[in-house]
Amino acid sequence: MDGAMRASNERSSADERVAEERVGEALRLDGNAAAGILSEVFAPDLTTARATCANCGTARPVGALLVYAHGMGVVVRCPGCDAVVLRVARTPTKVWLDLTGARHVVIVATAPPA
Amino acid sequence: MNDTSVQGAAVSVRGRIAWRVTTVVDSVPETPRARTLVLDVPGWPGHRAGQHVDVRLTAEDGYQAQRSYSIASAPESARVALTVERLDDGEVSPYLTDELRAGDRLELRGPIGGYFVWDVALAGPLLLVAGGSGIVPLMAMLRHRAAALATAGADARHSEPARLLYSCRKWDEVIYRDELARLVEGDPTLDVTLTLTREAPAGWTGLRRRIDRMMLAEVAWPPPERPNVFVCGPTPLVEAVAAALVELGHDPARVKTERFGPTGGSRAQGATGRQQWTVR
Numbered sequence: 001m002d003g004a005m006r007a008s009n010e011r012s013s014a015d016e017r018v019a020e021e022r023v024g025e026a027l028r029l030d031g032n033a034a035a036g037i038l039s040e041v042f043a044p045d046l047t048t049a050r051a052t053c054a055n056c057g058t059a060r061p062v063g064a065l066l067v068y069a070h071g072m073g074v075v076v077r078c079p080g081c082d083a084v085v086l087r088v089a090r091t092p093t094k095v096w097l098d099l100t101g102a103r104h105v106v107i108v109a110t111a112p113p114a
Numbered sequence: 115m116n117d118t119s120v121q122g123a124a125v126s127v128r129g130r131i132a133w134r135v136t137t138v139v140d141s142v143p144e145t146p147r148a149r150t151l152v153l154d155v156p157g158w159p160g161h162r163a164g165q166h167v168d169v170r171l172t173a174e175d176g177y178q179a180q181r182s183y184s185i186a187s188a189p190e191s192a193r194v195a196l197t198v199e200r201l202d203d204g205e206v207s208p209y210l211t212d213e214l215r216a217g218d219r220l221e222l223r224g225p226i227g228g229y230f231v232w233d234v235a236l237a238g239p240l241l242l243v244a245g246g247s248g249i250v251p252l253m254a255m256l257r258h259r260a261a262a263l264a265t266a267g268a269d270a271r272h273s274e275p276a277r278l279l280y281s282c283r284k285w286d287e288v289i290y291r292d293e294l295a296r297l298v299e300g301d302p303t304l305d306v307t308l309t310l311t312r313e314a315p316a317g318w319t320g321l322r323r324r325i326d327r328m329m330l331a332e333v334a335w336p337p338p339e340r341p342n343v344f345v346c347g348p349t350p351l352v353e354a355v356a357a358a359l360v361e362l363g364h365d366p367a368r369v370k371t372e373r374f375g376p377t378g379g380s381r382a383q384g385a386t387g388r389q390q391w392t393v394r
Contacts, residue, residue, distance in 0.1 A: 028349050029373045033182060035227040036168040039131040047229035063229025063370070 027070075031063040034074045037088050038062075041097055044107050052103040055083035062105070133170065133223045134158075138216055139193060144289045148199045148247060149211045150186060153220065155194050161185055163254040164231035164344065164372075167196065167224030171206055171391040179389070181206045184250040184346075184372075185225065188257035189233075197289060199247040209391055230372045234262040236342055239335045240276040243325065243355050245347025249280055249289050251372060252346055256304070260297055275303040279333045281325050281351065283312040307333050325351065327358040337363035342370075349373040 031047050038046040047063035058080045065085055068075045073089035073096070087098040099105070140152040163185075170180045187195035200211040214220065232240065232255045240259070242252040256276065263271050282288045294306050309321035309329065321329065335341045343364060345355045352373045359369050 030230070030371055032166070032227045032230050032372055035166075035229075036131075036180075036182060036223065039223075039226060045226075045228040047227050061229055063227065064367075 027068055029067040029069060031061065031065040031067055031076065033067045033069055034062070034076055034088065037073055037090065037095075040090070040095055041088070042107075046105070046107070049105050049107040051085055051105045053078040053081060053083055053085055054101050054103040056081035057103065059106075131223050131226060133221055136194070136220050136222055138214055138218045138220060140216055141211075141214060144197055145287050147211075147287065148197055148289050150195050150197045151210060151214065151220070152187075153194045153196065153222075155222075158194060159225070161189055161194070161225035162228070162231040162233055163189060163258040164251045165225035165227050165254075166251070167194070167222045167226060169196075169206065169210070170221045170223075171209065171389075172221070173389055174392050177389075179205050182226070184254070186250045186253050186257075188254055188261050190258065190261040197247065197250045197253075199289075205389060209389075230344065230346075230370050232258075232342060232344060234259060234270075234274060237273065239339055239341040240274060241334050241341040241343045242276065242278040243330075243343070243345040243347075244278065244280045245325070245351035245355075246282060246287070247289060248345075248347030248351070248372070248374065250346075252278065252344060253290050253293075255344065256294075256297060259304075260301065271301065271303040275305075277305045277307070277333055277335075279307045279309070279325060279329065281309045281311060281347070284310060285313070285315045285318070305333075325355055325358075327361060330355065330358050331362055334359065334362070334364070337365070340365070340368065343368055344370050344372075346372040347374070 035045065035047045047061065049062050050059045051062050051065065052059040056078060058078065060079070062076070064079065066077045066079050068077065072091070073087070075084055076086045077083065078085050083101055085101040087096070089096040134155060134157065136153040136155045138151055139154050142150045142152065144150055166182045166184045168180055168182050170178055172178050183196045183198055185194060186197040187193060198207055198210045201207045230251065240255070242255065244252050256278065259274070259276055263274070278294070280288070288308065298304055298306050307321065309323060309325060310318065311322070311324050314320070314322055323329070341364075343359060345352050352371045356369050356371050360366050
């Protein structure tokens with residue numbers, strides 16, 4: 001079952017990759033660009049949280065990851081290995097969040113000084 | 115627009131950043147293509163220099179378009195200023211720059227993003243690199259620095275010197291040109307270096323090329339001085355600058371980037387031409 005899920009995940013990633021390459025590098029943004037849609041799901045600011053890429057194991061602030069924005073939402077990739085770390089999509093009635101590419105996300109509990 | 119019916123679905127997953135209806139207090143031309151919108155935002159919680167807002171426009175039929183814009187004003191400023199560059203084929207920016215007037219309403223949410231931010235509490239030299247309208251969040255940092263250090267002594271200024279390297283296509287596209295000149299005049303610890311990539315006025319003796327590694331090596335502090343670096347501009351510029359800084363020995367973790375490009379989808383161009391927005 002895990003294998004099947006993985007295969008389907010890889011296929012959809014490959015489809016997204018093609019779409020991303022088609023729109024070109026001009027649409028590649030920073031983790032910052034995902035802050036708005038992530039704020040619809042998470043109360044703390046997620047761009048300062050550290051996400052560990054499930055593929056290569058590198059931890060970085062979400063703000064330092066790469067964002068590919070499209071009409072429905074964002075795909076967030078690891079700048080080191082290019083794997084998808086998280087995906088957020090919005091439909092008229094739901095917000096979809098896929099965190100399978102993040103081994104963990106560490107959110108600092110206390111807000112930095114304003 | 116009826117707020118209670120528009121985004122019923124969004125209400126159930128609402129975070130702490132709410133959509134607000136703001137009022138345009140002023141619309142100030144900066145360059146032939148850029149204007150600053152000064153907004154009165156009731157209940158604004160305050161922001162940090164470098165943060166952005168999401169702006170949302172709604173059409174009569176409920177279609178919405180959303181874009182992100184950097185905040186230009188310092189946290190010390192009572193009003194929120196956004197500087198918007200008009201993209202001729204844009205869906206949102208021509209409305210913001212050409213049609214929005216004082217007294218009009220504009221819907222936004224923010225402040226957003228805690229990563230690409232700087233405040234004077236972050237000790238050490240500040241290196242800013244901008245391309246075109248990428249100057250906007252960096253200007254918020256310079257305005258914040260000027261406001262926060264105005265009351266501090268010369269020692270505080272010298273412990274947080276700032277340098278801006280700003281690339282524009284031409285002289286009349288340099289956003290905040292006069293204000294930058296004033297800031298430099300009043301502050302010996304601030305340097306601004308301009309490079310014009312396409313066209314320069316007669317008698318221009320400054321830089322005339324795209325930002326490259328040699329230019330960065332001349333303008334930036336050496337890596338051992340551990341400057342806090344912020345780079346903002348179109349994606350190709352940001353990526354070239356960030357790569358060159360890392361090649362020069364700067365710690366990638368201290369080089370924060372904000373790329374911008376056309377974001378969000380836009381509705382296919384219909385027979386009706388330009389989209390009509392109803393922000394009321």
